[in-house]
Amino acid sequence: MEYQTIALSREGPVAVLTLNRPEALNAMNSAMARDLTQALESLSKDDSVRCLVITGSGKGFCAGADIREMAGMSSTEVARAGSLLSIWETVGKYPKPIVAALSGFALGGGLELAMCCDIILAAQGTKLGQPEINIGIIPGGGGTQRLTRAVGRYKAMEMILTGSSITADEAASAGLVSRVVPAGQHLQEAMKIAQTIASKAPIAVRLAKQAVSSAEEGTLPDGLKHEKQLFLLLFSTKDKEEGMKAFLEKRPPVFTGE
Numbered sequence: 001m002e003y004q005t006i007a008l009s010r011e012g013p014v015a016v017l018t019l020n021r022p023e024a025l026n027a028m029n030s031a032m033a034r035d036l037t038q039a040l041e042s043l044s045k046d047d048s049v050r051c052l053v054i055t056g057s058g059k060g061f062c063a064g065a066d067i068r069e070m071a072g073m074s075s076t077e078v079a080r081a082g083s084l085l086s087i088w089e090t091v092g093k094y095p096k097p098i099v100a101a102l103s104g105f106a107l108g109g110g111l112e113l114a115m116c117c118d119i120i121l122a123a124q125g126t127k128l129g130q131p132e133i134n135i136g137i138i139p140g141g142g143g144t145q146r147l148t149r150a151v152g153r154y155k156a157m158e159m160i161l162t163g164s165s166i167t168a169d170e171a172a173s174a175g176l177v178s179r180v181v182p183a184g185q186h187l188q189e190a191m192k193i194a195q196t197i198a199s200k201a202p203i204a205v206r207l208a209k210q211a212v213s214s215a216e217e218g219t220l221p222d223g224l225k226h227e228k229q230l231f232l233l234l235f236s237t238k239d240k241e242e243g244m245k246a247f248l249e250k251r252p253p254v255f256t257g258e
């Protein structure tokens with residue numbers, strides 16, 4: 001299958017998908033979203049492919065969704081845009097491990113694409129951010145949710161509300177990338193990781209990905225509800241009676257586990 005906007009290559013059990021619109025810093029347009037969707041579909045059916053690497057050609061990974069294409073679109077048109085709107089979900093649900101190899105820019109939908117992957121390597125010099133606010137929109141490919149889960153509310157709010165980008169080192173210390181590698185070595189390092197993963201037991205690898213992913217699946221409302229139930233449950237314990245009584249009597253509590 002020939003693709004216009006991406007390049008697909010193989011190194012044994014590892015498939016490499018390269019975003020290939022370097023003239024637009026690999027901005028995601030409808031054609032690229034369609035190409036990626038088709039490529040992922042065929043790779044998911046191919047048992048000889050054990051792990052994917054996604055990277056970008058030219059100056060960077062991906063500078064987001066294509067602003068030129070989106071500029072003239074109404075909300076109804078965007079909502080009906082098919083793979084342009086669903087590509088992030090498609091990547092996020094892909095069953096085999098994906099390593100994102102970043103360089104240059106990972107902005108907006110580009111960062112969101114990276115966050116749909118399982119391991120993120122960033123070359124020194126990569127700028128990561130959610131600049132959508134600068135163009136009067138907000139992230140729509142999962143950025144408000146995945147970035148918040150990755151870096152926490154306050155860092156995510158700063159990035160999303162100001163539109164400022166952060167460096168690869170800042171991203172690594174915030175937990176947004178797995179590792180920073182020397183400039184120019186992101187693909188090489190990603191391939192090493194991908195080949196290591198590809199050498200492991202395939203079913204265990206799939207289930208490991210599922211299990212780790214499920215750690216993130218609960219929503220905040222679910223979490224708060226669960227917390228409240230547990231909190232109320234504790235009001236029926238003797239240790240709660242003892243703990244509060246001891247506090248009021250200014251003495252250490254004696255807990256019995258009842």
Ligand code: HXC
Nearest residue numbers: 023024025027063064065066067068107108109131140141
């Ligand atoms: C379309 C883009 C683009 C984009 C860059 N280009 N980003 N085209 N969509 N997102 C094009 C430029 O227009 C230019 O084309 C060429 O790529 C090189 O870009 P320059 O701006 O000349 O490069 P530079 O000065 O190095 O600046 C790089 C940059 C800047 C900082 C990354 O290009 C930039 O700010 N891009 C926009 C980033 C952004 O706002 N992303 C979020 C998009 S919204 P010409 O033809 O002029 O040479 C989004 C929403 C996702 O992602 C929603 C998902 C549902």
